[in-house]
Amino acid sequence: xxxxxxxxxxxxxxxxxxxxxxxxxxxxxNQAGRGAKFEGDMETWRLRLGEKGWSTPTWPVEYGxxxxxxxxxxxxxEEMRAAGAFNPIGGFGTAMFGPTLLDVATEEQKKRYxxxxxxxxxxWCQGYSEPGAGSDLAxxxxxxxxxxxYFVINGSKxxxxxxxxxxxxxxxFRTDKSKKYEGISFICLDMKSEGVEVKPIMLISGQSPFNxxxxxxxxxxxxxxxxxxxxxxxxxxxxxxxxxQGIAGSGAMGATAYGLVExxxxxxxxxxxxxxxxxxxxxxxRQKMMAHAFSQTARxxxxxxxxxxxxxxxGILKVAWAKMNQDRxxxxxxxxxxxxxxxxGEEFNDEELGHVRSWLRSKANSIEGGSNEVNLNLVAxxxxxxxxx
Amino acid sequence: MSVLTEEQTILKDQVSNWVRDEASVTxxxxxxxxxxxxxxxxxxxxSICDLGLxxxxxxxxxxxxxxDFKTLxxxxxxxxxxxxASPLVASGVVGASAVLLGGSEDxxxxxxxxxxxGEVVATxxxxxxxxxxxxxxxxxASREESGFLLKGGKCFVPExxxxxxxxxxxxxxxxxxxxxxxxxxxxxxxxxxxxRTRLSLVDHRGHADIEFSDVVVSDGNILxxxxxxxxxxxxxxxxxxxxxSAEMLGIGAExxxxxxxxxxxxxxxxxxxxxxxxxxxxxxxxxxxMEFARSSVEGALExxxxxxxxxxxxxxxxxxxxxxxxxxxxxxxIQMHGGIGMTDEFDAGxxxxxxxxxxxxxxxxxxxxxxxxxxEGI
Ligand SMILES: Cc1cc2nc3c(=O)[nH]c(=O)nc-3n(C[C@H](O)[C@H](O)[C@H](O)COP(=O)(O)OP(=O)(O)OC[C@H]3O[C@@H](n4cnc5c(N)ncnc54)[C@H](O)[C@@H]3O)c2cc1C
Numbered sequence: 001x002x003x004x005x006x007x008x009x010x011x012x013x014x015x016x017x018x019x020x021x022x023x024x025x026x027x028x029x030n031q032a033g034r035g036a037k038f039e040g041d042m043e044t045w046r047l048r049l050g051e052k053g054w055s056t057p058t059w060p061v062e063y064g065x066x067x068x069x070x071x072x073x074x075x076x077x078e079e080m081r082a083a084g085a086f087n088p089i090g091g092f093g094t095a096m097f098g099p100t101l102l103d104v105a106t107e108e109q110k111k112r113y114x115x116x117x118x119x120x121x122x123x124w125c126q127g128y129s130e131p132g133a134g135s136d137l138a139x140x141x142x143x144x145x146x147x148x149x150y151f152v153i154n155g156s157k158x159x160x161x162x163x164x165x166x167x168x169x170x171x172x173f174r175t176d177k178s179k180k181y182e183g184i185s186f187i188c189l190d191m192k193s194e195g196v197e198v199k200p201i202m203l204i205s206g207q208s209p210f211n212x213x214x215x216x217x218x219x220x221x222x223x224x225x226x227x228x229x230x231x232x233x234x235x236x237x238x239x240x241x242x243x244x245q246g247i248a249g250s251g252a253m254g255a256t257a258y259g260l261v262e263x264x265x266x267x268x269x270x271x272x273x274x275x276x277x278x279x280x281x282x283x284x285x286r287q288k289m290m291a292h293a294f295s296q297t298a299r300x301x302x303x304x305x306x307x308x309x310x311x312x313x314x315g316i317l318k319v320a321w322a323k324m325n326q327d328r329x330x331x332x333x334x335x336x337x338x339x340x341x342x343x344x345g346e347e348f349n350d351e352e353l354g355h356v357r358s359w360l361r362s363k364a365n366s367i368e369g370g371s372n373e374v375n376l377n378l379v380a381x382x383x384x385x386x387x388x389x
Numbered sequence: 390m391s392v393l394t395e396e397q398t399i400l401k402d403q404v405s406n407w408v409r410d411e412a413s414v415t416x417x418x419x420x421x422x423x424x425x426x427x428x429x430x431x432x433x434x435x436s437i438c439d440l441g442l443x444x445x446x447x448x449x450x451x452x453x454x455x456x457d458f459k460t461l462x463x464x465x466x467x468x469x470x471x472x473x474a475s476p477l478v479a480s481g482v483v484g485a486s487a488v489l490l491g492g493s494e495d496x497x498x499x500x501x502x503x504x505x506x507g508e509v510v511a512t513x514x515x516x517x518x519x520x521x522x523x524x525x526x527x528x529x530a531s532r533e534e535s536g537f538l539l540k541g542g543k544c545f546v547p548e549x550x551x552x553x554x555x556x557x558x559x560x561x562x563x564x565x566x567x568x569x570x571x572x573x574x575x576x577x578x579x580x581x582x583x584x585r586t587r588l589s590l591v592d593h594r595g596h597a598d599i600e601f602s603d604v605v606v607s608d609g610n611i612l613x614x615x616x617x618x619x620x621x622x623x624x625x626x627x628x629x630x631x632x633x634s635a636e637m638l639g640i641g642a643e644x645x646x647x648x649x650x651x652x653x654x655x656x657x658x659x660x661x662x663x664x665x666x667x668x669x670x671x672x673x674x675x676x677x678x679m680e681f682a683r684s685s686v687e688g689a690l691e692x693x694x695x696x697x698x699x700x701x702x703x704x705x706x707x708x709x710x711x712x713x714x715x716x717x718x719x720x721x722x723i724q725m726h727g728g729i730g731m732t733d734e735f736d737a738g739x740x741x742x743x744x745x746x747x748x749x750x751x752x753x754x755x756x757x758x759x760x761x762x763x764x765e766g767i
Binding site for chain 1 (some may be wrong): 391392649652653660661663664665666669670672673674676677680681682683684685687688702706709710758759761762763765766767
């Protein structure tokens with residue numbers, strides 16, 4: 001305990017000395033490692049936090065991480081919040097790829113890939129899905145031909161988030177056409193390599209955060225292979241576990257900003273001490289309860305996993321999270337009435353224009369990272385022990 | 390399930406073995422068939438008391454074992470699994486909490502040891518309509534020289550047939566609907582002017598309407614402060630709501646387990662019916678709802694143990710979450726069993742019936758949803 005309080009004091013002092021007060025409670029709309037480029041105080045803060053390793057507090061110090069225990073990391077989060085500070089570094093690298101490297105990569109690969117992820121210098125994208133390989137991911141066809149000390153990749157990936165801005169891609173590629181699962185390898189490649197072409201795809205929200213990526217005779221050195229050749233499927237799936245765990249640790253997307261209750265007061269108004277619209281009041285209540293129960297469950301799963309190890313039941317959190325977000329977004333635009341359906345123009349404020357987009361974006365929540373149906377299949381099979389899934 | 394202490398694990402195993410051997414759903418069926426007046430078998434209740442469960446929450450100084458609500462929840466979940474009929478929640482939780490939270494030292498000494506031993510069965514008599522609404526208490530308590538005179542009726546009192554200590558919410562001031570002006574009284578079940586009528590509900594438990602015709606209550610039997618009983622009442626009810634939620638979780642968990650087993654054994658079209666996605670996905674969804682309900686139930690129980698400021702919210706959340714899960718699970722238990730699920734010979738109906746009575750007790754989902762969102766100021 002006294003160790004922890006000493007650590008708390010250390011964190012507090014460090015934040016006082018290093019976190020620029022001008023940034024208090026002003027997190028950037030995008031993080032370094034996800035494509036954001038900073039300047040001024042924000043860039044100073046990124047460099048300082050990255051140097052200290054506290055952007056990835058629990059990663060080992062030998063690769064540039066913070067080397068903190070879970071308890072210390074919690075103290076750090078608490079103190080950051082209290083100081084109005086935030087982590088400006090994130091993305092696929094810190095959330096999924098880095099933790100996977102720590103579990104499976106060689107010493108040399110960890111030393112090569114981890115430090116730039118920790119500092120937010122490199123933006124990674126994830127090349128898994130292909131036009132013919134979505135839920136049935138292992139049917140992927142993009143082929144990495146073994147030419148001795150390098151691979152030559154041909155084929156394409158689709159729905160690749162952030163590929164346009166990304167510096168590097170990790171992904172799964174076919175290295176043996178005769179076997180489905182045992183013919184896949186986990187490979188990293190530089191997006192600036194000759195033969196890589198990125199074509200943005202427009203979403204229903206009018207934004208274009210994801211892409212098609214085409215590979216034509218792309219040469220990739222052998223040292224970019226993670227794990228053994230033809231053993232990449234297990235690594236690829238392992239990485240998705242980190243994705244689900246990340247979701248379990250998060251809450252409702254954007255639930256901290258403009259809340260439903262606040263919006264309801266602004267757009268609907270009160271009738272005495274109750275919201276004027278009884279039906280919407282009930283749905284807001286249901287949504288809030290769902291979010292409350294979600295955070296209770298995420299907390300419980302985390303503490304149980306610490307004792308009993310991770311459980312496949314985590315898959316239900318992904319399904320619940322998708323529903324929670326989607327319900328919340330639907331409710332928000334409904335509360336705003338016709339103003340919640342604004343596409344563009346000065347007649348509408350930023351909340352209105354923003355929420356219509358996050359509402360549209362939220363439709364992907366039950367598709368990305370394993371669709372609801374696929375997650376329910378997994379739970380039916382691995383948790384409930386049902387056959388045929 | 391969250392991480393249990395060694396003590397909790399031992400108790401859980403002990404109770405679950407006892408439920409399996411002595412208080413299974415088969416036992417409940419026998420009780421239903423013999424239809425005892427109290428709505429439970431005295432043998433079952435005696436065993437529960439012998440196991441020390443009636444005094445679980447009561448401090449050792451008053452003859453109990455002084456355990457926390459988290460531990461109580463572990464026990465109630467197991468009893469829920471057996472649909473075990475007993476006055477444990479009404480007396481060992483709600484009754485005991487009322488005396489513990491509101492009682493004077495004398496009152497505690499007088500009642501707690503006897504609640505712990507099971508000699509006294511206590512219950513809270515609060516509702517006066519078919520819908521839960523503590524602030525609508527109208528039963529009149531008028532000031533007499535040395536005490537109060539109670540006049541009015543309470544309905545759907547849980548374990549109202551067996552209770553020999555009635556904790557009665559009465560109006561000493563204000564109007565029905567006001568929080569102010571409510572007072573709690575300890576009333577001897579045998580007192581002159583107390584008359585009960587058994588209500589046969591679908592769950593075959595011991596519910597009663599109770600009439601109070603000029604029942605005399607001495608000043609020594611006022612529980613808490615005159616006119617300021619609502620806060621105490623609400624605290625006591627929240628303990629009942631959390632406890633009942635734990636029992637409901639057990640009922641739902643057992644319904645889930647039995648249904649899942651059926652999905653793995655019943656064959657149609659040459660395969661286990663559980664291999665059909667329409668059923669498998671629903672089972673996975675029930676599993677998800679069960680996990681969420683468990684988190685909220687544990688959240689409420691822990692909230693009581695830690696003295697959370699958000700207790701009302703946590704308890705309403707628990708009753709709603711477990712209410713949703715149990716509602717859907719008890720319906721789907723029948724649907725997924727097909728025709729056999731509709732028969733009296735099969736147990737599914739017992740789960741459905743008890744589920745709905747528990748749902749209505751101490752506030753249904755509509756009540757708690759309203760209470761939850763009211764805390765947000767809308
Ligand atoms: C916003 C967004 C971002 C994404 N980012 C990335 C990324 O960065 N990198 C990447 O590699 N991929 C990414 N994806 C792709 C995502 O992983 C796939 O969309 C997803 O795996 C589903 O594949 P699919 O689109 O081919 O749909 P399909 O697999 O064709 O599914 C179509 C429908 O069939 C259902 N279905 C499929 N199989 C079954 C089954 N066995 N039982 C029942 N129903 C079934 C699905 O649930 C779905 O409803 C992203 C997707 C979105 C929407």
